[in-house]
Amino acid sequence: MVEVKKIxxxxxxxxxxxxxxxxxxxxxxxxxxxxxxxNIVKHMEDFAGFELMGAERWALFExxxxxxxxxxxxxxxxxxxxxxKDVDYAVIVGDIVDEIIDYAEQKKIDLIIIxxxxxxxxxxxxxxxxxxxxxxxxxxxxxxxxxxxxxxxVCALDR
Amino acid sequence: MVEVKKIxxxxxxxxxxxxxxxxxxxxxxxxxxxxxxxxxVRGPEEFTGFEFGSAWWSNFExxxxxxxxxxxxxxxxxxxxxxxxxDYMVLMxxxxDEINKFAEQKKIDLIIMxxxxxxxxxxxxxxxxxxxxxxxxxxxxxxxxxxxxxx
Numbered sequence: 537m538v539e540v541k542k543i544x545x546x547x548x549x550x551x552x553x554x555x556x557x558x559x560x561x562x563x564x565x566x567x568x569x570x571x572x573x574x575n576i577v578k579h580m581e582d583f584a585g586f587e588l589m590g591a592e593r594w595a596l597f598e599x600x601x602x603x604x605x606x607x608x609x610x611x612x613x614x615x616x617x618x619x620x621k622d623v624d625y626a627v628i629v630g631d632i633v634d635e636i637i638d639y640a641e642q643k644k645i646d647l648i649i650i651x652x653x654x655x656x657x658x659x660x661x662x663x664x665x666x667x668x669x670x671x672x673x674x675x676x677x678x679x680x681x682x683x684x685x686x687x688x689x690v691c692a693l694d695r
Numbered sequence: 696m697v698e699v700k701k702i703x704x705x706x707x708x709x710x711x712x713x714x715x716x717x718x719x720x721x722x723x724x725x726x727x728x729x730x731x732x733x734x735x736v737r738g739p740e741e742f743t744g745f746e747f748g749s750a751w752w753s754n755f756e757x758x759x760x761x762x763x764x765x766x767x768x769x770x771x772x773x774x775x776x777x778x779x780x781x782d783y784m785v786l787m788x789x790x791x792d793e794i795n796k797f798a799e800q801k802k803i804d805l806i807i808m809x810x811x812x813x814x815x816x817x818x819x820x821x822x823x824x825x826x827x828x829x830x831x832x833x834x835x836x837x838x839x840x841x842x843x844x845x846x
Contacts, residue, residue, distance in 0.1 A: 537717075538717040538718050538720075538721040539721070540721070540725075549783075558696075558697050559697050559835065561696075561697075562696050563697075565696075566699075566725050566726055567725055570719070652830070653830065654840035660712065667829075668829075669825075671810065671826075671829060671838050672810070674840065674843075675840065675843040676843075677718060677837055677838065677839045677840075678837070678838050679835055679836070679837045680829050680835065680836050680837075681835045682832065682833065682835075683711075685832075685833040685834075
């Protein structure tokens with residue numbers, strides 16, 4: 537029996553992921569599903585490929601980023617998803633795709649909703665590498681939404 | 696509120712389509728959406744890269760299209776008899792182009808498809824059709840990995 541009771545929504549704090557909010561809300565309401573917002577803070581190696589700043593300062597930076605991300609997710613849950621009683625949120629440090637996939641498996645997520653385009657410039661014309669990685673590796677179904685083509689349920693150019 | 700009233704389900708008549716089907720039904724029921732199945736028959740240039748005689752080809756084309764329509768009707772009768780408001784379309788051409796074009800023309804709200812399809816290597820890799828549809832679709836696309844579906 538197919539059911540969607542847990543929705544995972546990776547958020548990168550861009551306008552693009554904001555455009556996906558209405559979809560997440562509609563899908564959660566329709567299925568009566570619980571929403572988890574997740575943000576991945578990139579690991580040191582992803583920034584430089586070598587050790588940066590010294591481990592101590594890095595640990596501080598990481599801790600700071602994590603706290604800020606948690607605060608931002610908390611605000612999004614309170615402001616943008618106020619009509620939902622229990623919105624979970626999590627911040628994880630690591631590789632974006634790996635962590636999303638791991639989290640979804642651990643928490644037995646039924647559906648991941650993700651923007652096809654995220655933070656990076658070139659991705660405006662290409663499929664985002666994060667969305668691509670998630671779609672390719674996820675065990676659960678993935679709903680991809682193109683933020684440049686779908687806004688508030690109005691998709692395609694001719695509508 | 697975002698509405699999903701029209702679902703498009705591309706199928707290739709493999710087991711993979713059957714595994715994705717429970718999701719199509721669940722989404723259609725939950726949203727009260729209609730379901731359109733689509734099958735795209737590859738055009739002549741994709742088979743050979745050169746031209747057959749046009750008489751030969753038009754015969755072959757008719758046969759393939761008729762066969763696909765029959766297969767569709769069987770699929771719907773076998774798998775979707777409990778479902779009202781199902782229709783189908785058989786087209787010829789490039790799969791990704793035709794699926795996305797059709798979705799735009801018919802103002803489809805959601806495409807649901809398997810990530811892995813007919814071809815051998817695609818059993819282990821992400822299907823090129825699903826990838827192309829996700830990359831270029833104007834509407835949201837739900838991809839389901841048929842080898843990982845929980846039953």
